[in-house]
Amino acid sequence: MIKKAIKFFGLDNIKVKNKLLLIYVLCVLLPIVATDYVFFNYTKAQVEQQQLQQYKASLQRLSLAINKQFEDAVYLAYNIMTDRRLNDCLERQYRSLDEFYDIYDDYMRDMLQTNTYMLNQIDSITIYTSNTTIPESTGYKHLPINVQDEEWYSYAVEDPYSFSIVSYYQDGHWYVSLIKDLNYYKRSNIQKILKINFKHSEFIDMLKSEKQEGIVCVIDGFNKIIYSNDDKYNNGFYTLNDIHTGSDDSVLEQDLDKSIGMGLWKMIKIVNDEDIAAAMVQPTRFIFMLALLNLIIASAAIYALSYSLEYRIDIVHSHIKRVRHQRFDIIECDEGKDEIGDLIREFNRMASTIESLIRDVYEADLQKKNIEVEKKQAMINALQSQIDPHFLFNTLESIRMRSVVKGEAETAQMIKYLSKIFRRILSWGNDNVTIKEELDYIKYFLEIQKYRFGNKLNYKMHVDEDVLNYIIPKMVIQPFVENACIHGIEGSSDNGLVIVEIKKSNSFVVFTIKDNGIGMSEHTLNSIYTSLGEIENISGSVGIKNAYRRLKLLYGDDFRFRMDSQCNVGTVVTLMIGTDKLAGFQNGEVEQNV
Incomplete structure (x- = not known):
């Protein structure tokens, strides 16, 4: 019934x-x-x-x-x-x-x-x-x-x-x-x-x-x-x-x-x-106050009981919705000793078990992928080992010395810069460098580009002294400088200028790369922004995409990126990294990023 x-x-x-x-x-x-x-x-x-x-x-x-x-x-x-x-x-x-x-x-x-x-x-x-x-x-x-x-x-x-x-x-x-x-x-x-x-x-x-x-x-x-x-x-x-x-x-x-x-x-x-x-005024007032008191007491009791039920049921319901999105968060609240409390404890036990199983499967899959990466890295190392680095360095050094003997000082200097760049590229023992070391590498690169373009290319560097010892990933600034030279200045008929600025602003270190080259249209700029988020599409601007993804992976929300450009005016790239994510020699430690 x-x-x-x-x-x-x-x-x-x-x-x-x-x-x-x-x-x-x-x-x-x-x-x-x-x-x-x-x-x-x-x-x-x-x-x-x-x-x-x-x-x-x-x-x-x-x-x-x-x-x-x-x-x-x-x-x-x-x-x-x-x-x-x-x-x-x-x-x-x-x-x-x-x-x-x-x-x-x-x-x-x-x-x-x-x-x-x-x-x-x-x-x-x-x-x-x-x-x-x-x-x-x-x-x-x-x-x-x-x-x-x-x-x-x-x-x-x-x-x-x-x-x-x-x-x-x-x-x-x-x-x-x-x-x-x-x-x-x-x-x-x-x-x-x-x-x-x-x-x-x-x-x-x-x-x-x-x-x-x-x-x-x-x-x-x-x-x-x-x-x-x-x-x-x-x-x-x-x-x-x-x-x-x-x-x-x-x-x-x-x-x-x-x-x-x-x-x-x-x-x-x-x-x-x-x-x-x-x-009837006094009796009415008394009856009204009595009724109001009864309602308040009864309402408070019902509210307390309903809140005890509704609050915990809402929490369970919310966590069950998260399970749909593979989030197995533990319910942290005063469970109580009633049936809802038993339900919360059983849910936590179930979530912990499922998360543990998923973690085991994920770690096994990750281990498998790491093995594949190591295998590919071994293949690359094998290819690199076929060309003896010492042979390259010794050959470049011999060419440089002959240029010096012949009085070709500028050529010798360029060969020296090129030798340092090769040495840096082939040296992967440590993926992190100081901003000062990264600036030296950028300077070698710009000098070689200046040698190529002659008087058509000039560059300037403005760097705050208190940021030189911060640690950043190697070769994350160079792709943006290379893009300014190759795609900005090379296609312009006018003399080009590349400006590299690094300064500290509030809780960020700000990297700015400017050029007065040919710039790009709004459509091209939007295409670049779109391609930065596409993992599968690796065609075009590979260096910029790799640098962006490395920085985004390492620093997450503490990394900010902006690119502004106008046709026949130039391009400005701004990178911002939170200082609390950067390690430096001044505090006695160098952060190793994976």
Whole structure:
């Protein structure tokens, strides 16, 4: 079943790197994101519920406090209503003002003033009476002629046995009052109505004391806003419908105590959804940080594990590619002790074995070729031995001496140079010479060429003294000088000049051979450059090619070659050899190059 699933989804065709990424996404990233998403929504619901419970608790506290304020006022009104002495004073028929003021000063004034200052929420206490023998004074008023038109009066008449707390406008002012008909000791037709006005500030400050978001209101049975923690609505003109609420806003209600005359009064708290969402800031931040921490830890663990696998697999893959090009490099890394480590160790063992076998075969083949080279060299030596070098040297020396005897000094000198050149060519005991020795040989060659061409050829040598003792391969400069004379100067109708410069520049010894001969075209120059890299093509410029290949073989990247030429202007050849590859007599050793 598992094999079929692997084949169906093509899992074997997915790279290891992508497989690890797939594991990370499916087994780490998605589960963490999904879990945190569910946890966030659950936490959000719990926080919203908790926040609503806090708002409800706050609303209950405020409603209890409001009820207590009005309840105290009702108890005070009840004490006034049940005061028999006050009731007698209000129903008494006074014959004169003096009689009234005696009783007023003795009891009535102090009784009202004492009750007024007893509670902070009370602004004033007024008793309205139909007893015309009582003059209007502080706290006592006659019932107005049109009292039936007063809004507050209707509450006392409609239910004379209950306390009524009402809000109304009178004389351009907004009032909240407790109204009660003083009919507890009713013994006459005299009407007595108690009106206690409340201080708005006491209730508003109480609503503002709860430092929570949202609007809190006390509304009456007609949805008119009585008090609010928002001063905008504290003027008696607004209703609950005037407060703009969104579709997601929460409206909490709490009924006030009906038993103390508040009827359908209740408290309303309107909470904006943004206020509730603000409570989620800290939990959201915590959940986000927790999710981020989980992702970082999981990602770091997955990265470390995947890097351990991917890094070593890439190394093995890279070395396997090198095997295609016959490079059997050993993998050098911390192998580890898992299956990949075993694979690396087995690969190293295999590579070492294969390289050893190839080396054995190569050395055997090289030995065979060396034998063939030695055989050919022996044949050359046999040919050379057929012409005794001493015979050549002695013959040339005899010719030179006869030229001297005959007074032909120039001819004798040329024969001397030619003899030295032959001696150098036939002497292969050491393939390396100093730059000074190579320059002597070049000088002999140029003198002979000058003898041949006469005044048509001149030469100059500019050599730094500190490069003379460097060791270079024998006869690697001469082919370029010979090319300048034969192919550059000989074909020119003008007088020719060959300049040989050797100097040290930075970390290189620079050899420059210049001539003012016929030069060569760009096509010919490109052909020479191309032929330098062709091993099989040995026709034409054999000396230059052999010198180039010897220098390239010996010095590799530390040898640089450049040839510039223009028709009828001349040719410049530049050879550069790194000084760290050149040995000299000054450091006490001569490098033997093979």
